[in-house]
Amino acid sequence: xxxxxxxxxxxxxxxxxxxxxxxxxxxxxxxxxxxxxxxxxxxxxxxxxxxxxxxxxxxxxxxxxxxxxxxxxxxxxxxxxxxxxxxxxxxxxxxxxxxxxxxxxxxxxxxxxxxxxxxxxxxxxxxxxxxxxxxxxxxxxxxxxxxxxxxxxxxxxxxxxxxxxxxxxxxxxxxxxxxxxxxxxxxxxxxxxxxxxxxxxxxxxxxxxxxxxxxxxxxxxxxxxxxxxxxxxxxxxxxxxxxxxxxxxxxxxxxxxxxxxxxxxxxxxxxxxxxxxxxxxxxxxxxxxxxxxxxxxxxxxxxxxxxxxxxxxxxxxxxxxxxxxxxxxxxxxxxxxxxxxxxxxxxxxxxxxxxxxxxxxxxxxxxxxxxxxxxxxxxxxxxxxxxxxxxxxxxxxxxxxxxxxxxxxxxxxxxxxxxxxxxxxxxxxxxxx
Amino acid sequence: xxxxxxxxxxxxxxxxxxxxxxxxxxxxxxxxxxxxxxxxxxxxxxxxxxxxxxxxxxxxxxxxxxxxxxxxxxxxxxxxxxxxxxxxxxxxxxxxxxxxxxxxxxxxxxxxxxxxxxxxxxxxxxxxxxxxxxxxxxxxxxxxxxxxxxxxxxxxxxxxxx
Numbered sequence: 100x101x102x103x104x105x106x107x108x109x110x111x112x113x114x115x116x117x118x119x120x121x122x123x124x125x126x127x128x129x130x131x132x133x134x135x136x137x138x139x140x141x142x143x144x145x146x147x148x149x150x151x152x153x154x155x156x157x158x159x160x161x162x163x164x165x166x167x168x169x170x171x172x173x174x175x176x177x178x179x180x181x182x183x184x185x186x187x188x189x190x191x192x193x194x195x196x197x198x199x200x201x202x203x204x205x206x207x208x209x210x211x212x213x214x215x216x217x218x219x220x221x222x223x224x225x226x227x228x229x230x231x232x233x234x235x236x237x238x239x240x241x242x243x244x245x246x247x248x249x250x251x252x253x254x255x256x257x258x259x260x261x262x263x264x265x266x267x268x269x270x271x272x273x274x275x276x277x278x279x280x281x282x283x284x285x286x287x288x289x290x291x292x293x294x295x296x297x298x299x300x301x302x303x304x305x306x307x308x309x310x311x312x313x314x315x316x317x318x319x320x321x322x323x324x325x326x327x328x329x330x331x332x333x334x335x336x337x338x339x340x341x342x343x344x345x346x347x348x349x350x351x352x353x354x355x356x357x358x359x360x361x362x363x364x365x366x367x368x369x370x371x372x373x374x375x376x377x378x379x380x381x382x383x384x385x386x387x388x389x390x391x392x393x394x395x396x397x398x399x400x401x402x403x404x405x406x407x408x409x410x411x412x413x414x415x416x417x418x419x420x421x422x423x424x425x426x427x428x429x430x431x432x433x434x435x436x437x438x439x440x441x442x443x444x445x446x447x448x449x450x451x452x453x454x455x456x457x458x459x460x461x462x463x464x465x466x467x468x469x470x471x472x473x474x475x476x477x478x479x480x481x482x483x484x485x486x487x488x489x490x491x492x493x494x495x496x497x498x499x500x501x502x503x504x505x506x507x508x509x510x511x512x513x514x515x516x517x518x519x520x521x522x523x524x525x526x527x528x529x530x531x532x
Numbered sequence: 533x534x535x536x537x538x539x540x541x542x543x544x545x546x547x548x549x550x551x552x553x554x555x556x557x558x559x560x561x562x563x564x565x566x567x568x569x570x571x572x573x574x575x576x577x578x579x580x581x582x583x584x585x586x587x588x589x590x591x592x593x594x595x596x597x598x599x600x601x602x603x604x605x606x607x608x609x610x611x612x613x614x615x616x617x618x619x620x621x622x623x624x625x626x627x628x629x630x631x632x633x634x635x636x637x638x639x640x641x642x643x644x645x646x647x648x649x650x651x652x653x654x655x656x657x658x659x660x661x662x663x664x665x666x667x668x669x670x671x672x673x674x675x676x677x678x679x680x681x682x683x684x685x686x687x688x689x690x691x692x693x694x
Contacts, residue, residue: 198684292578292587297686317609322600434686439588447585454588459597463687464575464590464694466604469612472689 117525120493124482126524127301127490133430140413140527141166142257145267147415147424148172150289150438151180151251158201158216164426165257170243171195171205172253175217180248182255183218183240194240205240214240250279251287252422270506271355274407278417281405283387284444289422291439291454294462298435298472300479302427305435305471306520307356307410309348309511310494312340315474319466339363339511346511348495349502354412354523356516359508364402371402380446387444404453405442410516412523420453421461431479435468437461492517540633545626547664547671548641555693556619560602563693568665571595572675575694580659580679590683590690605691612691619692621645629661636664636671647692654688657681 113135116123126132146165149172153161160173162185169185171194185193187207194205194214204221205214213222218240223229243255247264249272254264265272279287313320320338339346345362364371375381389397410416416423421437428434439457441450460467482490495513502508509515547566554563567573575591576582584592593601604610623643631637638661645656663675678694680687 290586292582292589294577294588294590295684295686297688315611318604318607318611321607321609322604325600325603326596436686441586451585454584454586455592458588458590458592462577462588462590463690466601469689469691470610473612 112529114525114529117521118489120496120518121489121491122521124485124488124490127303127479127482128430128485130430132528133301133427135528135532136427137166138532139530140524141427142168143261143527143530144258144413145245145247145254145256145261145264146413147411147422148182148253148255150287150422151248151253152286152288152290153199153438154180155288155290156201158203160195160202160216161199162195162197163424165243165255166427168257169193170255171240173216173218176215177217179217180253181218182243182246182253184243186241187212188220188238188240218242250275267353268411269353269355270351270504271353271409271411274351274355274357274409275411275417277400277403277407278405278422278440280392280400281403282442282444283384283391286443287405288441288443289438291441291450293439294421294437294457294465294468296435296437296463296468296472297428298433298475299431300433300472300475301430302414302425302433303520303524304475304478305416305423305425305433307348307358307408307416307516308514309340309346309358309516310514311471311474313338315470316467318470319460322466337367342510342512344511348509348511348513348515350507350515350519350522351409352506352519354520355410356412356519357407357409358511358516360406360408361399361403365399368398368402371404372398375401378446378452379448381449384445384449405440410520412520419461420457433475435472437468492521536628536631537633540631541626541628543633543671544628544631544639544664545623547673548623548626548639548662551662551673552621552623552643556621558605558616558692560606560693564599564602566673567595567598568667568672568674569595570674571598572677573598574675574677576677576679576683578684580683590680590687591694605693610691612689615649617647617649617689617692619645619647631664634666636666636674638663645694649689656690656694658694 116126148163149161154172154174157174157176160171162169162171171183171185174180185195187194189212190209192207192209194207211224215221220235220238244259245256247254279285345366347359349357349359376385388401392400406419407417414425420440423437426434439454462468492514495509499507499509499515507515551566571594573591573593575589577588577590605613621643623641626641629638629640640661642659647654659679661677662673664671665674
């Protein structure tokens, strides 16, 4: 353990771990810093919980994590979707023991207390044992202090105060739109299953990196070259991860970052449109999208295929056909859950192509995710050698520019995204608990 | 309960053992050659039975994708298999379903798969179902379905052949 571990939270200047173009490896390896991250980041800021379409019917619920705290996202009898702490108000046991399902009530089996799906306490066994000071109406399941929703994406914050969700999302909101608006009816259903993976490394290693694909995913790049007209091949024509490409890294502010493929995809739009038209229902899809959104926006939506490739700080991403959550379990242990999406208003064939693309690259047996996890594990192992503890993230500092909209943009291999995330990390970690 | 002809069962079993051995030993080309060109390699995810048109799987591949998987594994850049997993699987509970010696059919079984990679030993447990067909006198696989009983939990690296 480094000296920093001994001092973290004990007068150490955590901010000094993030410097111009480099970060200290203790932010990945140090248990005390991990604990501080939970308090100062995960229990403070907005955290993505799930999508409303994951609880379509009354009583449908999903248990999710904010840091290590369990919350229940549940649709109540009043149709409202709430985020409630999964903790009985009596002795603290979880009231919901399954990851997903449908209930009429949450019943704590410890002593039989019951809550309805709005969180209200509706049953206390042996009620007469409590006097007049016991107010059941104040003893419901505790809601997350703040909750809001952007286009069906439910976020919660354990801090009663802070900026609004809309302000927090900032420019990331319009990136979420690229997924939702890829549906011709502007609706998605996050009901296509989840690829759950786990690796022995820090949660921040998932990052957002345009530099790694040609190395970490060299085996996939080779396979694409073998079959350039396959779905993934068609969206990755003419190496999009080469600095000569039109792809860009973009720091959206507030820790949100993206690999901005818009121009690159538009450059190859005709070929990709041909691929889309070839899917049963594809002709209709192209026609509807162009009619609904006009030529310019319509083509862009088709080209991006619902993939803004954006990371919403701290632990949510929208990539390919998935909404991804990285759950920090320990400094060196992270769960990555990839929730696959179906577009509403398209044929099953159309969605099936998207689901097959997802499987082919992502998940525990995919061609991509396991190689990512492998390199995260190697980084975690390597960073324990901290005689020289600095991790370099300066690539492209000499050539990044501020775009008209205030975002910082670099070439695709530049570490603009890492610097944006590190800046936000530093801001939050240097605030009081 | 009908007891299958032992020789018929043995031949199907022998195929499963052979397939397991080739997968365990990373003999990719020989493993690939067990497949017919009309192929479905299916490892469901989250549940035992899902509608692949509406849900993702861990693996849902036709011959072309299986070939691509083998191509990547054989290449120099399959990092998650560098070093390779050391594998030993034990197949048991082999039962013939709708199966004829002359044409083949469905064979179900279960397996315990031990894996060691980078000093960590893991145990994988699964039910599997093969659809075998007889081609030029030899059994080949047309479908292979593997249900890992932890397929709704966070899974580690599953990039070896299962």
